[in-house]
Structures are given as C-alpha cells and as structure tokens.
Amino acid sequence: MHTVDIIAVCAAVLVVVVATAVLARQRYMLRMSGSLPMAVQRGNRWLYGIARYQGGELRWYRAIGIGTRPSRVLRRGEVEVVARRGRLDSERGALPAAAVVIECRSDDETFALALGDSAYTGFVSWLESSAPRA
Template identity: 70%
Template structure:
C-alpha cells in the first residue's frame, strides 16, 4: 500500500469515527430527561439541535458538534412568545410539515424555534411556571 493510500484510509476512518461520536452524543442528549429536538432560526437558515430544560433555563446544543457547552441559553421570564404558526412555503424543505414555529423575543432579539406539538405544550408550560422558591 502506498503512503497516499494509507493517508486517505486514515482520513476516511477518522471522519467515520467523528460522525459516530456526533451521533452518539445526540442520542445520549435526547435520552436525558427534559430533552427535545429543537431547531433555531438564524437568518433564513434553520439550525438543528437538542434543547434541554435545566431549571429556569432552556439550553440549546447544536446537532453538529462535539462541544459540551450550549450554543444558546434561554432564561424563563426573559422569553416572550409573540405567536405560533406552521412552516411557511419557503421553510417546507427545511422543517417537517407537523412542526410548530414559535416566534419569540428575548433581550430585544427576535428569533424563532421549531418544535413538535407536545414539545410546544411543554415549552409554554415551562414559560408560564414560576421559578422554584
């Protein structure tokens, strides 16, 4: 085997192992209590990930990545729901037809989340609940 062939095989194996590690991380995060699949809109793009409720925070972790820190943290009491809707025609290729798009504002920033029906009910309940004393 030539050196170039060996390098190509090593790079391919490393890429496969990285993808396995990312998928294993996602699977483990979704098994955690209080976790849900959650997409966040940035500009015209939807970024997929996992949301996890931790007390008065909803922590969002990007789907593609190996980091252990959340990419975004929403604090209960700072999030205002402006409305909900189904995916727009331009979003149909990016979001499942059953997704609920929740338009929100926090700290003066407008953003949207895409979640399932039961996750929406849980999200609204979480927002309306009071923080533990």
C-alpha cells in the first residue's frame, strides 16, 4: 500500500468519525428535556441549531459542530417579542413551511428566531413567566 493510499484512508476515517460525533451530539441534545430545534437569523442566512431551556436562560447551540458552549444565550427577563410572522417567500428554501418566525429585541439588538408552532407557544409562556421589565 502506498503512502498516498494510507493518507486517503485515514482522511476518510476521520471524516466519518467527525460526522458521527456531530450527529451523536445532535441526537443527545434533542433528547435532553427542554430542548427544541430552532433557527437563528444572522444577516440574510438562517443558522440551524438546538435550543435548550436552562433556568432563566435559553441556550442555542449550532447544529453543525462539536462545541459544548452555546453560540447564543437569551436571558428570560431581557427578551421581548416584537412581531410574529410566517415564513416569507424569500425564505422558502431556508425554512420549513410550518415555521413561525418571531422577531425579538434584547437590549439594543433585534434578531429573528424560527421554530415550530408549539415551540413558539412554549417560548412565549417561558418569557411571560419572568418578572416584569422595569
């Protein structure tokens, strides 16, 4: 066997191991209580991930990756829902037809989240269970 063949086999095995680790992480996180699939809009792109309620925070983890830290953390008393809408025609390929898009504000930042209808109800209930903003 040539050195090039050995390197190619090792690279292929590495790709399979990393892909398996990413998928195993996703399955593990979705099975945890308080987890739900959620997309976050960054610029014109939607990034998919898994959100998890933990105490007074909603922690969002990117779907692709093996990191253990959340990519975004929303604190319950600091988030305000500005608007709710369905998927736009321009988002047809990026979001499922049943997606609920909510535009939120936290501090001075406005951002959009996409989730399922029942997850939206849970998100709003979670927000409403916080102490009122001053």
